[in-house]
Amino acid sequence: RAAVAAVDLVKVYGSGDTAVRALDGVSVGFGRAAFTAIMGPSGSGKSTLMHCLAGLDTATSGTVLLGGTILSGRSDRTLTRVRRERVGFVFQSFNLLPQLTAAQNITLPLDLAGRQPDRELFAHLVGVLGLGDRLGHRPSELSGGQQQRVAMARALVSRPEVVFADEPTGNLDSRSGAEVLGILRNSVRDLGQTVVMVTHDPVAAAYADRVVLLADGRIAGEIDDPDQGSVT
Ligand code: ADP
Numbered sequence: 001r002a003a004v005a006a007v008d009l010v011k012v013y014g015s016g017d018t019a020v021r022a023l024d025g026v027s028v029g030f031g032r033a034a035f036t037a038i039m040g041p042s043g044s045g046k047s048t049l050m051h052c053l054a055g056l057d058t059a060t061s062g063t064v065l066l067g068g069t070i071l072s073g074r075s076d077r078t079l080t081r082v083r084r085e086r087v088g089f090v091f092q093s094f095n096l097l098p099q100l101t102a103a104q105n106i107t108l109p110l111d112l113a114g115r116q117p118d119r120e121l122f123a124h125l126v127g128v129l130g131l132g133d134r135l136g137h138r139p140s141e142l143s144g145g146q147q148q149r150v151a152m153a154r155a156l157v158s159r160p161e162v163v164f165a166d167e168p169t170g171n172l173d174s175r176s177g178a179e180v181l182g183i184l185r186n187s188v189r190d191l192g193q194t195v196v197m198v199t200h201d202p203v204a205a206a207y208a209d210r211v212v213l214l215a216d217g218r219i220a221g222e223i224d225d226p227d228q229g230s231v232t
């Protein structure tokens, strides 16, 4: 059973003459403990698909399944709960709260859910991400790459079933980008998480187990084993 799936998903923005069919009947499944990249030209519907899969946006028609749960037609309240309990987000625009320290930002989703952070996982992520001496800093006192790594720790510390990453390396130098991709790949391997990543960077896509190609709001193809040994 797929960890996340879309069945005949349609998303129309606007109406009448100006309506845009961003998703035009997308059916796709993302397996448990798999790392999938979604690629495609700008405007092909990648972000829209990811937002619908993650319960951040609702499709016009079709079905989204997360684990055994059907998200389509659920209330905002239910979608918020599903996101909090089961999904992690790594977005390009970080979405860190400026008044909180790095450590507080990392544990915020757990705090909101009334859960305690797993100390061992917290320490592991902070160590791997090189944030050990930055935990007391606010986002404005961190570099772009450090902010991205805080967002990554926040997304992973709650051990969500599914991690959605939208251009996670878009604002990073190649070295920080490789670190972030390595962490995503290891979290799939070691924690059995499912990662769905939107990227237009072939280097980033090579870290994935599978690439799904979108064009004009439709699935246009698939590449299995995109690394071909080029990434070790
Ligand atoms: P991608 O992520 O592949 O660049 P998007 O999902 O952002 O593609 O956009 C797909 C299409 O939907 C584009 O034509 C875009 O202009 C349109 N679109 C995206 N978001 C909105 C919105 N909020 N309102 C109207 N049109 C939108």
Ligand code: ADP
Pocket: 056, 080, 083, 084, 089, 091, 095, 109
């Ligand atoms: P509430 O509205 O009750 O504050 P949210 O929907 O804002 O709940 O937050 C639920 C989870 O989803 C949080 O972990 C938050 O970071 C994430 N989230 C919600 N909307 C976005 C978004 N647009 N971009 C990135 N993450 C988001």
